[in-house]
Amino acid sequence: MSSDVTTDRVRCGVAGVGSLGQHHARIYASLPGVQFAGVYEENDARAAEICGRFGCRRFATLAELGEACDAVSVVVPTDKHAAVALPLLAAGCHLLIEKPICASLADAERVLAAAQAAGVLVQVGHIEHFNPVMGFLEKEVAEPRFITTERLAPFTPRGTEVGVVLDLMIHDIGIVLELVKSPLVKLDSVGVSVLSKTEDIANARLQFANGCVANLSTSRMSLKKVREIRVFQSSAYLSFDFMNQTGHLVRKSGMLSYAAQLMAGAVKPGDLTAMPVEEIPLQKGEPLALELAHFVESVAQVRQPKVGGALGKTALEVAIAITDQIRSGQP
Incomplete structure (x- = not known):
């Protein structure tokens, strides 16, 4: 999808709804100005639980999630950040990637280069x-x-x-x-x-x-x-x-x-x-609620977030x- 937000509400999704990702889903489902599109989750039982709890859709692939969303939280294990982020960036999604941005500098550079090429924002989840x-x-x-x-x-x-x-x-x-x-x-x-x-x-x-x-x-x-x-x-x-x-x-x-x-x-x-x-x-x-609200606002206004890719990469x-x-x- 286009990196421009074309609706009154920002369409948000979550990739990975484990112990932390479930809270991203909970907050998106309650944030004003957000249409919570749904989740990508490989565990069937977990996906059913979260979709039942928040009345959202489970997407079969990252490509489908990316097509339906303006912005996505990447909340998978650190060593999978790049593999999940890159297809979503290719779909034109703005991303909030949980900290650390990636497990290696090479992966971080690939992700940031892909975000720049797609003209989208990357916020890193340094929640503090x-x-x-x-x-x-x-x-x-x-x-x-x-x-x-x-x-x-x-x-x-x-x-x-x-x-x-x-x-x-x-x-x-x-x-x-x-x-x-x-x-x-x-x-x-x-x-x-x-x-x-x-x-x-x-x-x-x-x-x-x-x-x-x-x-x-x-x-x-x-x-x-x-x-x-x-x-x-x-x-x-x-x-x-x-x-x-x-x-x-x-x-x-x-x-x-x-x-x-x-x-x-x-x-x-x-x-x-x-x-x-x-x-x-x-x-x-x-x-986390303050962080996600800031992310959504950054996406809606197309402005750099407080904790962008540069700080995330330096911390890494x-x-x-x-x-x-x-x-x-x-x-």
């Missing part, structure tokens, strides 16, 4: 960029000097077609790249495999040209879920929880006042109740560099 936490950080973080991130999850077989860096850490890679906005000049990484054939736990230290250092830790062997970030800059210290969409900051002026009180004996050492911590009230929202480059360094054991 649509988390209200990220919205606040983008406004408040100006000159970060040190960033730490921690992303932990219990083990699940889903996603193990790639290592934990491409599975989980890539979220934080994208976040850090967007906040720092400086070339990466040095990388030190370690990781270990526990249950899967690839690394399940990893740590990476990223040093940027502007002097900022970021330390990223991730694990899919945790007993609990954690998605946290701490940012230190000359004007403030910020600490946020992406999962619960909460956070606080301490401004430099407040820290100076606290230090002065300590020097004067007005407060006791270790009495953090005197520290002027600002709890940040965030307007909470479902990041860094993730692959970390993965290669872990597996080679060389800096």
Whole structure:
């Protein structure tokens, strides 16, 4: 079909309705301005379940899905992204491809070249960029000097077609790249495999040209879920929880006042109740719903999305560099 949207509503579909794809289907079915055309899913039982739940059509081939849609979410395992995306791009569909954009840089380049040739948009599903936490950080973080991130999850077989860096850490890679906005000049990484054939736990230290250092830790062997970030800059210290969409900051002026009180004996050492911590009230929202609404709006207005193919490819480059360094054991 044409890459131009010719109806009042954007016709959307989903390729792959597993544990995450089902939520793409759910949101498309409820978004105003969207006509939810249907899904492509190889599992018969799963396809019947989703089509019954949302009253949509199951398409037998990717070509049929592409013909019926203006825009499609690609929510299949990472190593199948290119194979699914390319036929849809050839059909003239705008795509939201779940992160990472592909399993290899070669595949990513093929996908982006095909999108450019077809004159369509590609948005990459770095969902945390649509988390209200990220919205606040983008406004408040100006000159970060040190960033730490921690992303932990219990083990699940889903996603193990790639290592934990491409599975989980890539979220934080994208976040850090967007906040720092400086070339990466040095990388030190370690990781270990526990249950899967690839690394399940990893740590990476990223040093940027502007002097900022970021330390990223991730694990899919945790007993609990954690998605946290701490940012230190000359004007403030910020600490946020992406999962619960909460956070606080301490401004430099407040820290100076606290230090002065300590020097004067007005407060006791270790009495953090005197520290002027600002709890940040965030307007909470479902990041995936915000992400898909932005995608649909980008398609309708034919404008580049917030997280386009360029950022998706750069995040992939860094993730692959970390993965290669872990597996080679060389800096």
